[in-house]
Amino acid sequence: MNEADRGRAVEAAADAIAGAENLVFCAGAGMGVDSGLPDFRGDSGFWRAYPPLRSLGISFHQMANPAWFRRDPELAWGFYGHRLHLYRATRPHGGFATLLRLANERESFVFTSNVDGHFQQAGFPDDRVFECHGSLMHLQCVRPCNELIYPADETTVAVDETTFRASAPLPACPACGELARPALLMFNDGAWVSRRSDVQSAAFSTWLDSRDLRGTAVIECGAGSAVPTVRRCSESLARAGATLIRINPRESQGPEGTISLPMGAADALFAIERRLTGVG
Numbered sequence: 001m002n003e004a005d006r007g008r009a010v011e012a013a014a015d016a017i018a019g020a021e022n023l024v025f026c027a028g029a030g031m032g033v034d035s036g037l038p039d040f041r042g043d044s045g046f047w048r049a050y051p052p053l054r055s056l057g058i059s060f061h062q063m064a065n066p067a068w069f070r071r072d073p074e075l076a077w078g079f080y081g082h083r084l085h086l087y088r089a090t091r092p093h094g095g096f097a098t099l100l101r102l103a104n105e106r107e108s109f110v111f112t113s114n115v116d117g118h119f120q121q122a123g124f125p126d127d128r129v130f131e132c133h134g135s136l137m138h139l140q141c142v143r144p145c146n147e148l149i150y151p152a153d154e155t156t157v158a159v160d161e162t163t164f165r166a167s168a169p170l171p172a173c174p175a176c177g178e179l180a181r182p183a184l185l186m187f188n189d190g191a192w193v194s195r196r197s198d199v200q201s202a203a204f205s206t207w208l209d210s211r212d213l214r215g216t217a218v219i220e221c222g223a224g225s226a227v228p229t230v231r232r233c234s235e236s237l238a239r240a241g242a243t244l245i246r247i248n249p250r251e252s253q254g255p256e257g258t259i260s261l262p263m264g265a266a267d268a269l270f271a272i273e274r275r276l277t278g279v280g
Contacts, residue, residue, distance in 0.1 A: 074167070095269035141175065144173075218242045
């Protein structure tokens with residue numbers, strides 16, 4: 001896409017947002033890249049972030065499996081403990097603030113597969129965020145012994161960054177004393193306690209049922225096709241009458257009527273906001 005086409009796409013996106021009564025923000029893993037979070041796209045991207053796992057031949061798909069909490073809990077908590085501290089320490093990029101300003105002007109909801117808690121960190125109210133894959137900012141029992149989900153606010157994990165292995169004490173379930181794990185959906189995960197996400201899902205469905213989707217703009221950022229959960233949500237809303245704005249540097253195309261912006265999330269959102277405000 002050349003500069004002229006990009007400018008027209010930004011203008012179309014701004015016009016769709018300006019004319020919308022409701023906004024849905026759909027975000028995938030690419031949303032966090034501009035904040036400095038590692039890109040796990042493909043094994044090479046994952047191994048750049050966690051080089052010891054390259055020598056073990058463990059891919060992201062293999063590592064993000066609850067079996068490691070039984071098989072090798074120090075390795076499992078080395079990986080998730082490092083991510084927990086990284087997500088806490090990383091500030092959401094300015095595009096989140098742009099979305100928050102848009103959210104404050106009209107009815108809105110967030111649908112995200114990200115587990116980093118950055119929408120809440122950026123100021124979005126928790127009752128307007130649906131984290132469909134759960135949250136690394138919350139923990140549960142590894143068994144699980146009950147349906148308890150609790151914040152990881154006070155949880156710290158000592159991780160050796162040369163080996164990405166954690167040392168004792170590892171997080172424990174406050175109910176039974178068994179090992180704890182993040183309350184997020186992993187691959188081949190039959191033990192995820194989804195109660196928190198189920199409540200968010202019900203709230204999102206209720207909100208959607210009260211909206212006219214023909215007056216809704218969907219702003220999708222950084223959602224790829226490898227794990228298509230977010231794209232499916234966006235496209236289902238578009239089929240129901242919403243306008244889809246797809247922001248993705250590599251996979252911006254969508255169904256007929258999609259406004260495609262082959263840009264990073266932050267750059268695209270800044271460009272849209274400049275168009276909306278007439279600044280810059």
